[in-house]
Amino acid sequence: MPLTTTLKVYDHDETPPGTWPVFRVMDEDGSLREPKVGQSYIDTHAPTLDKAHAIKMFRTMARLSQMDHIFLNAQRQGRISFYMSSQGEEAVHIGSSTALDLKDTIFAQYRETGVLMWRGFTMDQFADQCFSNKGDLGKGRQMPVHYGSRALNWHTISSPLTTQLPQAAGAAMAMKLKAKREGKDRSDGVAVCYFGDGAASEGDFHAAMNFAATLETPVIFFCRNNGFAISTPVKDQYRGDGIVSRAKGYGMYGIRVDGNDLFAVHAATAKAKEIALSENRPVLLETMSYRVGHHSTSDDSTRYRSTDEIKKWTEEDNPIDRFQRYCEGRGWLDDEMVAQIMDEERMKVLQALEKAEKKGPPDLSTLFDDIYKEKTPELVRQEEALLEHVAKYPEKYQGGGH
Amino acid sequence: MLSSVQFSARRAMRLNARFMSTTTEIPVREALNMAIDQAMEEDDAVYVMGEEVAQYQGAYKVTKGLYQKYGERRVIDTPITEMGFTGLAIGSAYKNLKPIVEFMTFNFSMQAIDQIVNSAAKQYYMSAGDIACPIVFRGANGIAAGVAAQHSQCFAAWYSSVPGLKVVAPYSSEDAKGLLAAAIKDPNPVVVLEQELLYGTPFPMTEEQMGKDFIIPIGQAKIEREGSDVTIVTFSRGVGLSLEAAEELAASGISAEVINLRTLRPLDRDTVLSSIQKTGRVITVEDGWPQCGVGAEIAAMCMEDDTTFDSLDAPVQRLCMADVPMPYAQNLEEAAVPTVRDIVESVSKIMVRQAAA
Numbered sequence: 215m216p217l218t219t220t221l222k223v224y225d226h227d228e229t230p231p232g233t234w235p236v237f238r239v240m241d242e243d244g245s246l247r248e249p250k251v252g253q254s255y256i257d258t259h260a261p262t263l264d265k266a267h268a269i270k271m272f273r274t275m276a277r278l279s280q281m282d283h284i285f286l287n288a289q290r291q292g293r294i295s296f297y298m299s300s301q302g303e304e305a306v307h308i309g310s311s312t313a314l315d316l317k318d319t320i321f322a323q324y325r326e327t328g329v330l331m332w333r334g335f336t337m338d339q340f341a342d343q344c345f346s347n348k349g350d351l352g353k354g355r356q357m358p359v360h361y362g363s364r365a366l367n368w369h370t371i372s373s374p375l376t377t378q379l380p381q382a383a384g385a386a387m388a389m390k391l392k393a394k395r396e397g398k399d400r401s402d403g404v405a406v407c408y409f410g411d412g413a414a415s416e417g418d419f420h421a422a423m424n425f426a427a428t429l430e431t432p433v434i435f436f437c438r439n440n441g442f443a444i445s446t447p448v449k450d451q452y453r454g455d456g457i458v459s460r461a462k463g464y465g466m467y468g469i470r471v472d473g474n475d476l477f478a479v480h481a482a483t484a485k486a487k488e489i490a491l492s493e494n495r496p497v498l499l500e501t502m503s504y505r506v507g508h509h510s511t512s513d514d515s516t517r518y519r520s521t522d523e524i525k526k527w528t529e530e531d532n533p534i535d536r537f538q539r540y541c542e543g544r545g546w547l548d549d550e551m552v553a554q555i556m557d558e559e560r561m562k563v564l565q566a567l568e569k570a571e572k573k574g575p576p577d578l579s580t581l582f583d584d585i586y587k588e589k590t591p592e593l594v595r596q597e598e599a600l601l602e603h604v605a606k607y608p609e610k611y612q613g614g615g616h
Numbered sequence: 617m618l619s620s621v622q623f624s625a626r627r628a629m630r631l632n633a634r635f636m637s638t639t640t641e642i643p644v645r646e647a648l649n650m651a652i653d654q655a656m657e658e659d660d661a662v663y664v665m666g667e668e669v670a671q672y673q674g675a676y677k678v679t680k681g682l683y684q685k686y687g688e689r690r691v692i693d694t695p696i697t698e699m700g701f702t703g704l705a706i707g708s709a710y711k712n713l714k715p716i717v718e719f720m721t722f723n724f725s726m727q728a729i730d731q732i733v734n735s736a737a738k739q740y741y742m743s744a745g746d747i748a749c750p751i752v753f754r755g756a757n758g759i760a761a762g763v764a765a766q767h768s769q770c771f772a773a774w775y776s777s778v779p780g781l782k783v784v785a786p787y788s789s790e791d792a793k794g795l796l797a798a799a800i801k802d803p804n805p806v807v808v809l810e811q812e813l814l815y816g817t818p819f820p821m822t823e824e825q826m827g828k829d830f831i832i833p834i835g836q837a838k839i840e841r842e843g844s845d846v847t848i849v850t851f852s853r854g855v856g857l858s859l860e861a862a863e864e865l866a867a868s869g870i871s872a873e874v875i876n877l878r879t880l881r882p883l884d885r886d887t888v889l890s891s892i893q894k895t896g897r898v899i900t901v902e903d904g905w906p907q908c909g910v911g912a913e914i915a916a917m918c919m920e921d922d923t924t925f926d927s928l929d930a931p932v933q934r935l936c937m938a939d940v941p942m943p944y945a946q947n948l949e950e951a952a953v954p955t956v957r958d959i960v961e962s963v964s965k966i967m968v969r970q971a972a973a
Binding site for chain 1: 660689694695697699700701702703704705706707708709710711712713730731734735739740741742743744745746747748779780782803804835882883885886
């Protein structure tokens with residue numbers, strides 16, 4: 215795919231001829247392409263980028279990477295039942311989340327853990343959710359990695375693929391109408407809907423794009439094209455030019471970005487948000503990256519791709535390394551600091567995991583809460599029967615995890 | 617085709633009208649329209665969405681006049697995509713709007729079943745009570761006339777099996793107005809199963825029922841006719857058939873109590889079980905299929921409750937649609953659905969059983 219350093223979000227009637235170019239600011243070695251242009255993007259779109267901010271971003275990616283590593287092992291050891299890692303896509307998460315704020319509503323697919331981390335979900339909250347213990351914000355109701363947080367404006371994850379796309383369009387519509395009622399011409403935030411290249415094959419994708427365009431809603435459809443839908447490679451997923459080329463047909467804006475370039479993802483997301491807010495129109499954003507990890511702990515990806523291929527992406531185009539090299543070039547990081555940050559983050563993850571493991575399961579009495587705003591007579595009856603039974607045989611109900 | 621439904625409803629209406637003072641005859645579709653109109657007037661967050669609901673005023677004209685009154689912002693025609701507009705409406709409900717989603721018929725809601733069952737019904741629970749989904753899914757459900765397998769079937773059993781959803785099924789205009797009003801006000805997702813064959817049927821309504829404050833509480837059944845020998849538990853179209861059957865049975869000295877369930881989830885167990893305990897016999901009538909149907913649930917309730925089980929003088933009887941996809945030819949169609957005759961015969965049979973014992 216051709217690369218470009220021009221940050222252009224194409225409207226449907228001015229799409230590029232041939233293959234959509236990939237917007238990139240920073241090369242694999244951490245150097246800025248066309249340094250002047252590159253620096254101006256950073257100055258324009260990341261004006262707060264100083265050493266402290268850069269290290270915070272690096273640290274968050276480091277934490278995400280350590281958490282993935284440790285939680286995957288915890289799953290292998292049978293301490294949690296399931297996990298999904300983000301390896302290889304860390305720059306997509308941190309690049310986009312740094313361009314958004316808490317007024318933006320997030321509908322994620324499941325592999326966007328770093329976005330939630332940047333928004334402020336704590337290490338304890340991650341660990342508590344994965345262990346579905348007493349401290350889990352979700353009261354032990356969802357599978358691991360199906361995080362949710364109203365405070366962080368993050369909708370709980372929906373397992374059926376692509377369900378979240380039409381919902382994001384609807385949420386954006388509601389946000390626009392709310393602004394209108396308040397006499398404002400733009401809403402406080404946008405809806406940002408993350409999904410994978412595989413999800414784009416579901417029927418909901420079409421419905422969501424069409425609706426968002428016709429109803430003119432402020433939403434960013436953020437496609438993480440990571441090359442695989444579980445085991446199905448993109449060549450078996452579509453025959454057109456990826457996902458972004460579909461923007462033309464739907465009458466939407468679109469932009470394709472190098473997903474391993476944190477700066478490019480940030481600038482494109484910021485630009486997409488500005489367009490969505492000021493014009494009340496949807497933007498389709500496609501990041502090109504590679505899923506280095508397995509799809510989930512239920513998957514062994516070496517059965518359908520070579521270890522050489524995985525190695526190449528891990529070693530030659532690793533988004534964390536790329537950003538690290540940039541920071542090293544600026545004199546903000548060196549080997550010793552990197553090792554120290556990695557170590558500190560690993561310890562934080564381990565501590566959270568150990569704490570979470572000891573907290574104990576959610577209270578049985580919460581089983582019948584939140585099905586309806588008020589308990590129905592039948593639920594009250596079932597709850598009474600359960601609690602009576604448990605009170606009778608307490609030794610049989612000591613709890614235990616998945 | 618299936619016109620006996622309408623005759624039976626009119627007859628029931630005449631019977632009821634004798635006991636009412638100032639009433640007006642209002643067809644079910646107008647009662648539904650009234651409920652939506654009043655809710656939209658009261659609450660700006662309420663809006664209607666679906667195929668043909670705006671300019672065309674609804675495939676069955678339930679949304680007549682609303683587009684003219686409230687404009688395109690609140691009465692929204694959609695592209696033809698059930699999964700799309702259902703998902704869209706659910707997303708807007710998460711953000712504090714109150715959508716009324718019209719399915720042209722519930723047959724097409726199958727295209728949106730993931731959104732309804734996996735998102736609307738579960739969001740509140742999965743988000744640990746953080747995000748509610750106040751939404752109404754409404755439209756024609758159950759059997760219709762001359763439209764065959766894919767347009768003529770009942771989804772009461774499907775939806776009423778799902779925790780997180782409430783499900784109501786109005787019979788009369790009073791039911792339609794009161795239940796839909798309650799559904800719109802409810803903070804949970806509510807499925808409103810209307811009946812196409814009853815849309816045009818007029819029922820008497822009082823001033824109070826037509827007023828803006830009238831609601832029928834979700835979760836309460838109505839005893840449409842009191843009786844002492846047998847309980848007929850039914851909903852929607854079955855209520856009309858059962859009232860007519862009860863009239864016939866009365867002529868042969870059998871006193872039937874007819875229960876209009878009104879709400880299918882949460883079921884009004886108390887009303888149903890105490891009636892069965894009183895009469896000792898029960899027959900269920902529905903247009904859905906027998907296996908795992910509403911009648912099967914009522915039968916299970918009778919088995920599980922000691923007092924009710926002990927009071928039964930005859931086995932529970934279920935009258936359902938035949939266990940086949942709905943055929944098109946008129947004679948086949950009529951043979952596939954419960955009729956007044958079927959009810960009378962089934963009741964007579966269980967009464968004989970007692971006489972023999």
